[in-house]
Amino acid sequence: MTYETTIAPLDLDLTLSCGQTFRWHKEGDSWKGILGRRLIILRTRGRTLEVRSEPDDGDAVALVREHVRADDDIPRIQRRLASDPVLARGMRDVRGLRIVKTDEWECLVSFVLATYANIPRITRMVETLCTMFGDEVTEGVHAFPDIRRLGQASEKELAGCGLGYRAKYVGALSSCLTGGDIRRMRRLPFEDLRSELVGLPGVGNKVADCVALFGFGRLEAFPIDVWMARALKRLYGVGGTYKALHEFASDRFGEYAGYAQEYLYYNERLCGPRGECLFSKERADAVVRQD
DNA sequence: GCCCAGGAGTGTG
DNA sequence: CACACTCATGGG
Numbered sequence A: 001m002t003y004e005t006t007i008a009p010l011d012l013d014l015t016l017s018c019g020q021t022f023r024w025h026k027e028g029d030s031w032k033g034i035l036g037r038r039l040i041i042l043r044t045r046g047r048t049l050e051v052r053s054e055p056d057d058g059d060a061v062a063l064v065r066e067h068v069r070a071d072d073d074i075p076r077i078q079r080r081l082a083s084d085p086v087l088a089r090g091m092r093d094v095r096g097l098r099i100v101k102t103d104e105w106e107c108l109v110s111f112v113l114a115t116y117a118n119i120p121r122i123t124r125m126v127e128t129l130c131t132m133f134g135d136e137v138t139e140g141v142h143a144f145p146d147i148r149r150l151g152q153a154s155e156k157e158l159a160g161c162g163l164g165y166r167a168k169y170v171g172a173l174s175s176c177l178t179g180g181d182i183r184r185m186r187r188l189p190f191e192d193l194r195s196e197l198v199g200l201p202g203v204g205n206k207v208a209d210c211v212a213l214f215g216f217g218r219l220e221a222f223p224i225d226v227w228m229a230r231a232l233k234r235l236y237g238v239g240g241t242y243k244a245l246h247e248f249a250s251d252r253f254g255e256y257a258g259y260a261q262e263y264l265y266y267n268e269r270l271c272g273p274r275g276e277c278l279f280s281k282e283r284a285d286a287v288v289r290q291d
Numbered sequence B: 001g002c003c004c005a006g007g008a009g010t011g012t013g
Numbered sequence C: 001c002a003c004a005c006t007c008a009t010g011g012g
Helices: A012-016 A059-066 A075-080 A104-113 A119-133 A147-151 A153-160 A164-176 A181-185 A190-198 A205-215 A226-236 A241-270
Strands: A003-005 A025-027 A032-037 A040-045 A048-055 A134-140
Touching: A003 A059, A012 A032, A025 A119, A032 A059, A040 A134, A048 A059, A075 A190, A104 A119, A104 A164, A104 A181, A119 A147, A147 A164, A147 A181, A153 A164, A181 A190, A181 A205, A190 A205, A205 A241, A226 A241
Parallel strands: none
Antiparallel strands: A003 A048, A025 A032, A032 A040, A040 A048
């Protein structure tokens, strides 16, 4: 059964391949990923989004709409961010890039694994965890293991997944958190959520902001990794500590800082560290520096 | 072989 | 609070 829905603007390539989430891959013109306990297959045909699910599930469309934040008012968000002259130049080219809403636990573990690793390796580590510990939802496809299941894994088993020094963090997280903790954290104000996340093993400022943004859906979060730090220096001439850069971004981008971050991150991955394009390659010579 | 990765923890000044 | 060092490892 193929279900249809409309989410606009939406660019699956931009949204699912830029390091927000690590379990989607493209096969031909379709994107395959796992949401909850379903294999989801997506394909864009004109303005309609085709959704298939294995096993077949009438709620698949709802899962997908939540995952790509279908209710976000992109024109409104872009109008707000267009008050920044740097972003304003090319935002039209990334209208279809949406912030993703992922499962909080999967997001937390994924970004703890993401510390000091590149995206291909993160993808591999996450996939290994799922294969080793996650329930099979359809042939050859495994769900992300829940807290309880991962908590049953021994240190040796985790270390055997090629996680390196991150294995002990995953083990510690699995044993110090419960599903109840996650549900409680959903209701916390942003700063409280952030400080509680920072207190978790393997979670510093950057991971906390990623989990707040992609897991808990807090659009005011602004994660700063090495790419973002480079982008902020290159495009705005600002540097310094995480705290200083974070304050700069919060003042400048406000309640939609997360979208600003994703636009800038995408641009940096595409064009940096020496490139200048903002945002399509054709505009490589059109950047206005702000210093 | 070399460089770097969507960093965090710990110790020190 | 700000820096220096360490942590394991694979992908490009």
